[in-house]
Amino acid sequence: MGTTEMLQREFLAAVKRLCDATPDQWERRLQRWKEQQATHKLLDGVYKLCAELRDKPARLRDAAIARAAAQITSKEAGDDRTTHHQRSV
């Protein structure tokens, strides 16, 4: 596994932890984000996506994260085998 893929997986793991966080923890994080008046464009998007993911059932959320990981792996491997497999299933 290359460094790029490792970092991407690390990112996905962080997103998953954020999605699985309790409502209290999630609220606290959002509150802090607002208080700091942070404007990091990427993080803004990540929070929005996490909020969207949290609204979905855990089954679907895990499937989306697993799919993203599979896409990352297949791109790293330089082929689109996973994508093709997913398309054909």
Next chain:
Amino acid sequence: MIGLHTINEAFDAFKTAKPEMVALVTVQCDRALQPRDVSLLTKSERPQERNGRKKQIVGMVQRLSNSPRMMFDPLYLARIDGALYVVDGHTRLDAYRKAGRTHARAVIVPMSREVAVMVSKIVNTTPRARELQTRMTNEAWWAVLWQLSDNGRSDPGRVARTIAERFGVNKDRPTAACKWLRNGWVDPEAFPPEQRDPDSGRPFYSAVALAMHRRFAGEVTHSEDDATRNLATALERFATQYIKVATKYTGRQRYRARMLALDRIGQQTDAAEMLQFLGECEGAAGMPDEAAPF
């Protein structure tokens, strides 16, 4: 909604009615009345079906041209709103036409289109007709079951065994399908148009069975598939962008940022924000920092 007894009665009416001579120009074909639909098959199965039909027609035309008085079993025709539609005998009709015949023996029974569609499914699975491919048979009994459940809206009743017997399939499949319908698990709107019958809007058995398999396997269903794909793509995009931020810093800087995040010290540099995000997540989950350089 029509019941199974109505379908059976209409089918029996064909068997008891007296055959008569019918002008072939008055006979029409409706795609919905032909369960032998090649598009239901996989690409590899299609040539076999097409060639089988072609061979059968050639043989029939040969027999018709050998003896001018030759006639096959009567066609089953449904009189729907005054017009005649073939319920059974599409191949025979083609053979008559190719042999230049103008009239053929047929049995005519007046009925509604709904009933005619159902009868056509049943009659084509009897030994009277050329054997249907498994996929076609599945779609045929599924169509009847769908009709009995009022287009997936209600319980079809205890018909699984009857249907299995009528169509000559293992009872497990109709039993499982009855359960899906009884519990309201099949939502036709959740299937894209290409996975639905253009005539009745019924989702194809193959698509429903796959969706149910996924449902029980804990995977996402068809309706959720698009949402998952979009979310996964968005996640992947963010993960790619994250690399640009994360690779700017050395391991020591990343570790420090995480520690700062854990200590809830707001170091508001644009640089540390992304790393704080990660650090806080890890902190929240109580994860040890394995990648720490010291």
